[in-house]
Amino acid sequence: MDKGIETIVFPFASWGESLALMTEKLQQLSGSTEGEFLSIGARLQDYYFRAGSIDRLASDVTAQVSGEEVQGAIEHLVTLLDKMQNYLVDSEREAGLDCESLGNVLRLLEQVVEPLSGFSTINKVLRMLGMSTKIESARLGNSAAGFDTIAADVANLSVQVLEKSQTILTQQSSLCDTIRKTLEGVEKTEAEQIQRVQGILDKTRASLASLKEINSNCSVIASVVASASSEISKGMSEVVTSMQFHDIVRQQIEHVETALAELHHRVTSCGSEEMDLAVEMTDICELQAAQLRQAGDEISDAVRSIIDNLCKVSDKESNTASKTREMAGVADRAGSSFFSDMADDLKKIAAVFASNAEANKSITRAMTSVAGTVGEIVTYVGDIEHIGEEIELIAMNAQIKAARTGAEGAALGVLAEATQRLSVEAQEQTGNVSRTLLAVTETTESLFHDVGEEAENLENEIDSIVNELDSVLNSLRLLNENIIEKVQSLEGEVLALSCDIESTTSSISVHELMASGLSDVLGALNAIVAEAAALIPIDLAKGKTARLQELATRYTMHSERKVHAGFAGAEGFDTFSGSGSEESDDNVELF
Known part of the structure; x- marks a missing residue:
């Protein structure tokens, strides 16, 4: 210093x-x-x-909500519903054709009534001719020997014609009643089933539309959550x-x-x-x-x-938690009850289709009964035709004997000729009945074959659809439950x-x-x-x-x-x- x-x-x-x-x-x-x-x-x-774990979980939820697995399952379900809709349309069309065929059979059977009713008139005339033959034979005495036997044979055969024609009419009436009841049941069942199934299908489509909307909303919210995370x-x-x-x-x-x-x-x-x-x-x-x-x-x-x-960051997490809760609420709209209700509805459709298959079987059974009874009727008609041939033969013999009797047997010849004409008329009547019954047989056999084959095909098809529906709905339910679980986990982690x-x-x-x-x-x-x-x-x-x-x-x-x-x-x-x-x-x- x-x-x-x-x-x-x-x-x-x-x-x-x-x-x-x-x-x-x-x-x-x-x-x-x-x-x-x-x-x-x-x-x-x-x-x-x-925060990184939340980010990955949010991205995972976003990927799962909008992923191919969920979208594929939804589209598969839409495809199956379309198949059921087509099945319903086909079923309605086939039922209409079956009912039309049954109506044709009914009309053909009703056409049998008129020719069969004619046998009653023929029977009356034959009986009258037989009585006249007996009277004339008695008047001529020994010169008309054998005509009383001819008259008895004709009377007996006429009774057989009447009995068999009455049997045919009874069976025809029974068949008509069976077909009418079958038609009534099928038409009523089909109308109710179609209306019911269509209602369920419409409801299911609405549920699917809701599911798509839910999935879309979840996807949007999940993207927001993932972006925020x-x-x-x-x-x-x-x-x-x-x-x-x-x-x-x-x-x-x-x-x-x-x-x-x-x-x-x-x-x-x-x-x-x-x-x-x-x-x-x-x-x-x-x-x-x-x-x-x-x-x-x-x-x-x-x-x-x-x-x-x-x-x-905390404010963002709170907002994210709010969005996550919103997503959880949206996703929960498609919870287990959602898919359970949808599955129950589709099971109802399956039950209706099973009932429809049973209705088809009832047609088959009715046609089996018709075919069997028609077969019996054909036998009876053949018997009547055979009887007519016998009457014609007897009448021809009577004409020959009357000619041998000479002038005194002229009346017997007229009676024999009239009997022969009636026998020819009876054969014509049986021919008309036979032709009608042949048309009935052809229709019933065709319907029997078509309905049986159709019932089997439709039953197999609906079983396949129902099995696929169960599988797809179960997959969607599991996917949705997994999404809800992850969303809830995400919300918990975000809040914590x-x-x-x-x-x-x-x-x-x-x-x-x-x-x-x-x-x-x-x-x-x-x-x-x-x-x-x-x-x-x-x-x-x-x-x-x-x-x-x-x-x-x-x-x-x-x-x-x-x-x-x-x-x-x-x-x-x-x-x-x-x-x-x-x-x-x-x-x-x-x-």
Whole structure:
């Protein structure tokens, strides 16, 4: 110190004690916050992984809702409903044809009544001719021998014709009643079944339309949830990355701590009149105060930024949870009861179609009965035809005998000729009945074959459709239950993460603790600077560049350089900037 300068005594001892307390305070502050920062970092890391898991689950739900498996099952169900609709149309058409065929059979059988009724008239005339023949035979006496026997034979045969024709009429009437009842039952059953099945099919199609709408809505919501979850996951990644600020601030505080510790060592071993040291100490304390202010501001801003970002993430998670609940509600509209109701309706259709198959079988049975009875009628008609031939033969014999009798047998010849004409008429009648019955037989045989084959084919087809329906509905039900389960799981994870984040943000106070501790140290530094400034002459408070160069070489972060440059001036940075080693450059954090 120059002799011309007045001797100034500096309170280095007091300053040394203060520097020691500040160094200790910074050590405690660094240590006390380290554990809390590590705890926050661990929780953020956990939230980051959970956000990623939610993102993957949301994407999985989106893929499943709009995936090929669900869409394929729905389209398969639509195809099966179309098959059932076609089956219904075919069944209605076939039933109409069957009823038309039965109506034709009924009309043909009704045509048999008229020729069969004619046998009653023929019988009456034959009986009258037989009685006349007996009378005439009795009048002629021995010359008309044998005519009474002929008359008896004709009378007997006429009775047989009547009996057989009456039997045929009875069977015809029974057949007509059977066909009418079958027609009535089939037409009524078909009308009711078609109306019922169509109603169920329409209801099922409406359910399918609802299912498609549900699936579409779920897909849209799931996409929104997946997109939000992806944004949240990215946001959490940025928050976790921002935790690096703690290492930066910690290094900055450690550098301040080292500088103050070195300064403490120097001031405790110096004389109380060392002006240069006092000036240097003032500059160092003022620079370290600037570094601590910058570190305090940085940590406060960073932590507040983390809290704000976490709050935003929490809000997004709450919105996501709301959307997820909405999706769960939408998906639940297609819950188990939805598919159970649809399955029950389709089982009703299957039951109706089974009843329809039974109706077809009833037609088959009716046709079997018709065919059997018609076969019996044909036999009776053949008997009548044979009887007519016998009557014709008897009449021809009678004519021959009457001719032999001469003029006296002329009346018997007329009677015999009339009997022959009736026998020919009876044969014509039986021919008409036979032709009608042949048409009945052909129609019943054709209907019997068609209905039987159709019933078997339709029964096989509906069994196949019903089995496919059970399989598709079961697949859709399982897929939907899986989606609902995942949606509920997603909602639970989203809500849990949101609650945990809210709990974390409300409990973060490390920045306040850090700010309070740094404020104490800054107060002590400012006090030393103020005391020293009051003692140091103004003209000596210069030359910061030379005194602070050594500190500048220790910086590892751009933020420290920036503070130093702002304090020492641009020229105070030249030496460091131009001569920094490659190793020190590698350690620089651009924060």
